Amino acid sequence: MKPASPIARFWAEFRESRVALAALAVxxxxxxxxxxxxxxxxQDPYDLANLVLMDARRPPGFVGxxxxxxxxxxxxxxxxxxxxxxxxxxxxxxxxxxxxSCAFAIGVSLGLGAAYVGGRWEAFIMRVIDLQLAFPxxxxxxxxxxxxxxxxxxxxxxxxxxxxxxxxxxxxxxAAAERGKDYIEAALSTxxxxxxxxxxxxxxxCLPPLIVIASVQVAxxxxxxxxxxFLGVGLPxxxxxxxxxxxxxxxxxxxxxxxxxxxxGIALIVxxxxxxxxxxQIRDQVNPRLKR
Amino acid sequence: xxxxxxxxxxxxxxxxxxxxxxxxxxxxxxxxxxxxxxKGEVMGLVGESGSGKSVTGFSLLGLVDPPxxxxxxxxxxxxxxxxxxxxxxxxxxxxxxIAMVFQDPATTLNPVITIGEQMRMALEAxxxxxxxxxxxxxxxxxxxxxxxxxxxxxGAYPHEFSGGMRQRVAIAIALLHDPALLIADEPTTAxxxxxxxxxLAEMKAxxxxxxxxxxxxxxxxxxVSSLADKIAVMYAGRIVEAGPTAAVLRNPxxxxxxxxxxxxxxxxEPGRDLVQIPGSTPLLLSLPPGCAFAPRCPRxxxxxxxxxxxxxxxxxxxxxxxxLGLEVAT
Amino acid sequence: xxxHVIERVVQALAVMLVMSALVFVGVYAIGNPIDVLIGPDVxxxxxxxxxxxxxxxxxxxxxxxxxxxxILHGDFGRSFVFGMPVLDLILSRLPATLELTLLAxxxxxxxxxxxxxxxxxxxxGLPAKIIMxxxxxxxxxxTFWIGLVLIIAFAVELQWLPAGGxxxxxSLFGIEWSFLTLNGLSHLLLPALNLxxxxxxxxxxxxxxxxxxxxxxxxxxxxxxxxLSEWTVLRRHVLRLIAIPIVTVFGLEFASTLAFAVVTxxxxxxxxxxxxxxxxxxSLDRPVMVAYLMLVACVFITINFLVDLAYVGLDPRLRKARx
Numbered sequence: 052m053k054p055a056s057p058i059a060r061f062w063a064e065f066r067e068s069r070v071a072l073a074a075l076a077v078x079x080x081x082x083x084x085x086x087x088x089x090x091x092x093x094q095d096p097y098d099l100a101n102l103v104l105m106d107a108r109r110p111p112g113f114v115g116x117x118x119x120x121x122x123x124x125x126x127x128x129x130x131x132x133x134x135x136x137x138x139x140x141x142x143x144x145x146x147x148x149x150x151x152s153c154a155f156a157i158g159v160s161l162g163l164g165a166a167y168v169g170g171r172w173e174a175f176i177m178r179v180i181d182l183q184l185a186f187p188x189x190x191x192x193x194x195x196x197x198x199x200x201x202x203x204x205x206x207x208x209x210x211x212x213x214x215x216x217x218x219x220x221x222x223x224x225x226a227a228a229e230r231g232k233d234y235i236e237a238a239l240s241t242x243x244x245x246x247x248x249x250x251x252x253x254x255x256x257c258l259p260p261l262i263v264i265a266s267v268q269v270a271x272x273x274x275x276x277x278x279x280x281f282l283g284v285g286l287p288x289x290x291x292x293x294x295x296x297x298x299x300x301x302x303x304x305x306x307x308x309x310x311x312x313x314x315x316g317i318a319l320i321v322x323x324x325x326x327x328x329x330x331x332q333i334r335d336q337v338n339p340r341l342k343r
Numbered sequence: 344x345x346x347x348x349x350x351x352x353x354x355x356x357x358x359x360x361x362x363x364x365x366x367x368x369x370x371x372x373x374x375x376x377x378x379x380x381x382k383g384e385v386m387g388l389v390g391e392s393g394s395g396k397s398v399t400g401f402s403l404l405g406l407v408d409p410p411x412x413x414x415x416x417x418x419x420x421x422x423x424x425x426x427x428x429x430x431x432x433x434x435x436x437x438x439x440x441i442a443m444v445f446q447d448p449a450t451t452l453n454p455v456i457t458i459g460e461q462m463r464m465a466l467e468a469x470x471x472x473x474x475x476x477x478x479x480x481x482x483x484x485x486x487x488x489x490x491x492x493x494x495x496x497x498g499a500y501p502h503e504f505s506g507g508m509r510q511r512v513a514i515a516i517a518l519l520h521d522p523a524l525l526i527a528d529e530p531t532t533a534x535x536x537x538x539x540x541x542x543l544a545e546m547k548a549x550x551x552x553x554x555x556x557x558x559x560x561x562x563x564x565x566x567v568s569s570l571a572d573k574i575a576v577m578y579a580g581r582i583v584e585a586g587p588t589a590a591v592l593r594n595p596x597x598x599x600x601x602x603x604x605x606x607x608x609x610x611x612e613p614g615r616d617l618v619q620i621p622g623s624t625p626l627l628l629s630l631p632p633g634c635a636f637a638p639r640c641p642r643x644x645x646x647x648x649x650x651x652x653x654x655x656x657x658x659x660x661x662x663x664x665x666x667l668g669l670e671v672a673t
Numbered sequence: 674x675x676x677h678v679i680e681r682v683v684q685a686l687a688v689m690l691v692m693s694a695l696v697f698v699g700v701y702a703i704g705n706p707i708d709v710l711i712g713p714d715v716x717x718x719x720x721x722x723x724x725x726x727x728x729x730x731x732x733x734x735x736x737x738x739x740x741x742x743x744i745l746h747g748d749f750g751r752s753f754v755f756g757m758p759v760l761d762l763i764l765s766r767l768p769a770t771l772e773l774t775l776l777a778x779x780x781x782x783x784x785x786x787x788x789x790x791x792x793x794x795x796x797x798g799l800p801a802k803i804i805m806x807x808x809x810x811x812x813x814x815x816t817f818w819i820g821l822v823l824i825i826a827f828a829v830e831l832q833w834l835p836a837g838g839x840x841x842x843x844s845l846f847g848i849e850w851s852f853l854t855l856n857g858l859s860h861l862l863l864p865a866l867n868l869x870x871x872x873x874x875x876x877x878x879x880x881x882x883x884x885x886x887x888x889x890x891x892x893x894x895x896x897x898x899x900x901l902s903e904w905t906v907l908r909r910h911v912l913r914l915i916a917i918p919i920v921t922v923f924g925l926e927f928a929s930t931l932a933f934a935v936v937t938x939x940x941x942x943x944x945x946x947x948x949x950x951x952x953x954x955x956s957l958d959r960p961v962m963v964a965y966l967m968l969v970a971c972v973f974i975t976i977n978f979l980v981d982l983a984y985v986g987l988d989p990r991l992r993k994a995r996x
Contacts, residue, residue, distance in 0.1 A: 185977055193954070401894075453910055
């Protein structure tokens with residue numbers, strides 16, 4: 052009567068929430084257009100040859116000198132804003148996903164490692180991580196990216212440093228809970244090497260909370276990157292993420308040219324909200340205390 | 344205290360059905376349960392976990408959590424139908440005329456509030472206010488349930504009591520307003536055996552002293568038999584057998600009751616293995632169309648594909664196509 | 674209890690020491706502040722003299738110990754940019770940030786906690802869904818973006834409230850505060866709202882999650898079985914049970930709000946320490962950065978400590994364990 056596979060069951064439950072399903076569709080769509088930006092966008096906004104200064108700061112719907120309609124208007128350099136947003140989305144997603152993956156890898160290794168070795172090392176590692184978690188991520192990222200300078204690698208380092216601790220704590224918490232269970236002790240008493248027990252038995256059981264954290268942290272990384280770029284300590288001008296587009300438009304906002312900031316902002320928010328909605332649904336589904 | 348069939352019943356449950364509307368389907372946790380209880384009478388409601396005995400208890404108080412709700416039936420208590428009652432009216436009865444005690448005192452009492460304050464809240468809920476009045480009443484009831492030095496312990500938190508003492512506090516809260524009916528949902532299961540016996544003895548005395556009716560919900564026939572005037576055995580949401588305690592224990596009619604009795608250690612013949620009921624409790628989502636016990640029943644045959652009716656013979660009832668005979672007849 | 678307090682104080686001091694070393698090395702290892710201090714066309718003599726005056730020619734560890742010694746005397750050095758003692762500089766900016774943060778966090782708690790409890794109490798109702806939708810927005814939308822929208826809406830389009838600055842201030846305890854004057858309050862409102870948005874979402878979600886779980890416990894069922902009204906159950910049982918995580922987060926969030934104020938203060942030109950740190954980062958004003966980070970660390974450790982004490986007050990089970 053019921054599908055046996057846990058993934059199928061998970062999906063069946065997920066599908067019941069229309070909001071979550073729509074959010075997932077939005078996330079997939081945005082990743083899709085970001086990947087295909089060079090094909091979808093009417094203009095390569097960073098090819099200087101395409102830029103016509105006369106077309107700068109035109110409102111949405113303006114038909115530019117290149118002959119096509121700028122459906123979202125143009126920015127201060129005369130770029131087609133729609134194209135700029137697609138390319139910006141690409142960079143924002145890239146930053147969020149890479150930083151999120153790095154934080155995941157480092158954090159989960161640390162958390163599982165700590166739970167595995169136990170004893171004094173475990174206490175020490177977790178103490179440091181608790182300490183870092185008490186410190187606001189944005190401040191750490193801000194100071195780090197200010198110190199490291201501008202650039203993609205520097206920003207990813209800053210974002211990773213600001214976020215790995217969340218993964219570490221979650222992984223450690225879940226692993227420590229698993230560790231106490233009988234089946235792990237049984238597995239450890241077999242001749243399997245310890246790391247195999249960790250990867251085959253402990254890690255899969257820690258995955259649900261980690262997936263929830265991962266979705267939240269990717270969204271956070273994107274928001275954080277946008278914030279840093281907005282404050283001028285994120286990416287260099289040559290890598291215009293959504294945050295930087297918003298920042299560039301900020302100065303024109305008070306003079307009523309709202310679109311230069313607003314549309315990239317809407318794209319950013321839709322992306323983050325969609326990721327969070329998906330994460331929220333997963334969280335509700337994996338929380339055993341709310342199971343019906 | 345037994346009998347009581349002649350006087351008007353205190354509680355009359357009629358075809359009560361409580362269903363849970365879950366994602367996977369409708370779970371009929373309680374499906375057509377009927378019984379009556381007179382003033383001062385003690386009924387044991389027996390069954391395995393998942394048989395619907397606890398949900399029956401919660402249904403009486405209107406405390407079924409969503410997605411569950413009472414689908415049909417009536418609960419008449421002191422002449423009023425509780426099922427059709429407004430929530431605010433029902434609230435005024437809860438704790439005042441009908442009280443309930445739960446299984447695990449460690450989770451029922453609020454860990455961050457002193458027991459004195461928890462008792463005061465329960466008193467204030469029914470109009471007993473004022474520092475002096477609430478205090479005096481709390482101390483009196485705590486003393487009644489066997490808590491030494493009650494006045495001093497009012498300022499203590501639940502974790503400062505032992506498990507047995509904690510359950511006594513919970514019972515005291517239930518007794519604050521001298522209810523006419525107490526529903527006790529496995530109140531001794533979480534306790535040590537020696538404490539169980541103490542609480543059981545005290546409950547007996549309390550019921551006799553206060554003239555309170557009691558529904559004792561348990562999976563354990565042994566504790567029930569020492570306390571109850573009559574017994575109702577539940578299986579998969581229905582009552583399968585009911586009757587006076589002594590008669591049911593001596594001559595079970597339903598094969599399931601027989602199985603429960605045979606698996607009691609006290610009844611086993613020395614040197615022989617305990618008899619177990621084969622199989623396990625059915626999933627309420629996928630019940631067979633006929634008798635729910637049939638797949639585990641040694642007496643089942645083709646007739647059991649049809650749901651048996653509840654047969655009433657004088658004081659006893661059973662729901663079986665092939666009831667065990669009365670001993671006098673064999 | 675006293676032993677516990679002493680242990681925590683020692684721990685806090687150790688953490689501060691480690692922080693000071695990290696901050697010092699981190700901040701001083703990067704960039705050359707001398708370029709900020711003097712123009713490129715200054716003679717070599719003056720250049721060397723300036724380096725010596727600021728102690729920049731000494732080895733790093735020596736600089737650190739000098740720095741540590743000075744801190745113990747309350748001397749955080751002089752700002753390269755403002756040319757005044759850093760401590761005075763920060764203290765002069767602190768009240769602006771404090772009043773902003775306090776208003777934001779308290780407002781968020783006063784609205785967020787009841788909203789969250791309601792949403793957790795009736796999770797399937799329409800109001801709960803609306804509350805959750807708003808909280809997801811507040812949780813997701815970056816603070817700087819909300820700031821921009823607030824400015825467009827209330828300052829540019831409606832022109833109800835000013836877009837930046839502190840407005841008029843009045844003096845209390847010898848410190849200038851904006852919230853004491855009507856004009857100052859109008860300047861305070863938008864930034865506080867901006868800063869509160871994220872906290873509001875967080876408090877709401879926290880209260881909702883806690884309430885949802887507590888509502889399913891036997892404690893609530895038993896309280897209902899005793900005839901307590903729903904209102905009493907929520908106010909006297911649920912609120913007390915969810916207070917512990919909320920107080921924790923409230924405390925930590927108060928501290929992290931100091932950090933988030935960086936963004937809000939930049940957008941609304943609010944002259945607090947957040948604006949100061951951003952300006953110092955762009956101008957590589959090392960002493961200010963170090964002092965700011967030390968201050969934030971100090972606030973964090975203090976608040977962590979207070980939260981820890983609050984735990985013991987809120988959960989009687991811990992009293993015995995830690996006594």
